Amino acid sequence: MAVQLSLPLSLPWFAWKNLGRRRLRTFLTLCGIGMAIGAFVALVGFSRSFEHEWLRLYESTGTDIAVVQKTFLNTTVDESAADAVKKLPVVDRASPMMINMMDLTPEINALAYGFKSDSFELDALTLESGRRFRDHQPEIMLGNLLASSLNKKSGDTLDIQGSPFKVTGVYHGGSALEAAAVIFPLDQLQQIASLDGKVTAIHVRLRPVPPGESPEEYLHHAQALIEAALPGLRAVPAVERASNNQLVVLAHAAAWGTSSIAVFIGILGIANTMAMSVFERTREIGILRALGWKSWRILLLIQMEAGALGFVGGIFGIAVGWGALRALSLLPQTASIVSTSFPPLLLLEALGVAVFAGLIAGFIPAWRGAHLSPVEALRHD
Numbered sequence: 001m002a003v004q005l006s007l008p009l010s011l012p013w014f015a016w017k018n019l020g021r022r023r024l025r026t027f028l029t030l031c032g033i034g035m036a037i038g039a040f041v042a043l044v045g046f047s048r049s050f051e052h053e054w055l056r057l058y059e060s061t062g063t064d065i066a067v068v069q070k071t072f073l074n075t076t077v078d079e080s081a082a083d084a085v086k087k088l089p090v091v092d093r094a095s096p097m098m099i100n101m102m103d104l105t106p107e108i109n110a111l112a113y114g115f116k117s118d119s120f121e122l123d124a125l126t127l128e129s130g131r132r133f134r135d136h137q138p139e140i141m142l143g144n145l146l147a148s149s150l151n152k153k154s155g156d157t158l159d160i161q162g163s164p165f166k167v168t169g170v171y172h173g174g175s176a177l178e179a180a181a182v183i184f185p186l187d188q189l190q191q192i193a194s195l196d197g198k199v200t201a202i203h204v205r206l207r208p209v210p211p212g213e214s215p216e217e218y219l220h221h222a223q224a225l226i227e228a229a230l231p232g233l234r235a236v237p238a239v240e241r242a243s244n245n246q247l248v249v250l251a252h253a254a255a256w257g258t259s260s261i262a263v264f265i266g267i268l269g270i271a272n273t274m275a276m277s278v279f280e281r282t283r284e285i286g287i288l289r290a291l292g293w294k295s296w297r298i299l300l301l302i303q304m305e306a307g308a309l310g311f312v313g314g315i316f317g318i319a320v321g322w323g324a325l326r327a328l329s330l331l332p333q334t335a336s337i338v339s340t341s342f343p344p345l346l347l348l349e350a351l352g353v354a355v356f357a358g359l360i361a362g363f364i365p366a367w368r369g370a371h372l373s374p375v376e377a378l379r380h381d
């Protein structure tokens with residue numbers, strides 16, 4: 001009579017019973033998919049925290065628009081373009097800047113910014129000691145996190161690529177991307193990079209929005225004016241810049257690529273478990289078919305088991321990912337970037353990926369089980 005129970009009751013009962021038959025194998029499969037989803041949560045969560053820090057950087061400095069050419073690290077914008085931007089009526093301040101990764105010691109590399117000493121972006125920094133650097137001088141300012149890592153303070157000297165630079169100040173920034181960075185006079189960083197007269201971007205702060213115009217309309221109007229004044233360059237809103245710059249794109253790509261490999265390995269684990277389960281239950285499946293179960297019902301049963309493995313593994317993986325992010329948040333090198341708070345979208349993505357992985361892994365075993373001949377299945381020992 002059990003097979004005559006209603007569909008909502010009978011299928012979950014059989015699925016639960018079958019998963020409990022080989023508890024060790026089920027547990028190891030859950031560990032595999034859990035670790036895969038944990039890697040997904042940790043890597044994607046870290047890359048999104050990295051993106052959030054870029055947004056905080058622009059917000060803390062009051063940057064509304066970045067004038068760039070093509071990619072984020074393609075420093076081919078002429079520094080003189082800033083003069084044309086400053087003349088526009090919607091522009092309050094315009095600051096040419098450079099950014100790059102730089103090896104400061106054999107063990108430590110950091111983001112290196114280049115600004116003019118009167119840049120509005122420096123106004124957002126809080127000096128903990130020392131003073132602001134001077135243009136045309138071999139001087140630098142260190143973020144407090146980087147200064148601690150280098151064991152440097154105001155007045156010390158740091159050799160960078162064979163040249164001595166005096167640390168004029170140690171500052172606290174509004175973003176971890178500033179606190180763990182070094183800031184050069186723009187001309188000094190241009191000399192180091194052999195890019196005299198070239199900058200990464202021109203950061204723009206707009207004047208207040210005039211009455212009767214929405215912030216969005218004003219921003220679009222400012223973009224149009226800047227791009228008309230500087231043909232061949234793009235005026236990118238700060239929010240878009242934070243999510244689409246090359247460093248963030250690379251971080252997202254690395255996170256998704258690495259976690260995809262981990263999820264693929266998890267899929268293989270579920271596929272192996274389901275294939276072995278179908279093989280061991282061949283005779284049982286034959287009995288169910290002989291008692292009137294349709295092929296689609298067998299298919300649904302096995303897919304329900306695979307989906308359940310994915311779902312439970314996904315919950316386990318979220319816990320693993322949170323633990324990994326928690327560990328990163330305790331490390332001095334990453335504590336200021338990593339957040340252990342999960343946006344709901346990331347949790348839904350993790351569970352969705354886990355269940356989808358389970359269904360993909362279970363499809364071929366489910367298809368084989370659903371199309372077993374009842375006669376041949378009953379002969380199986």
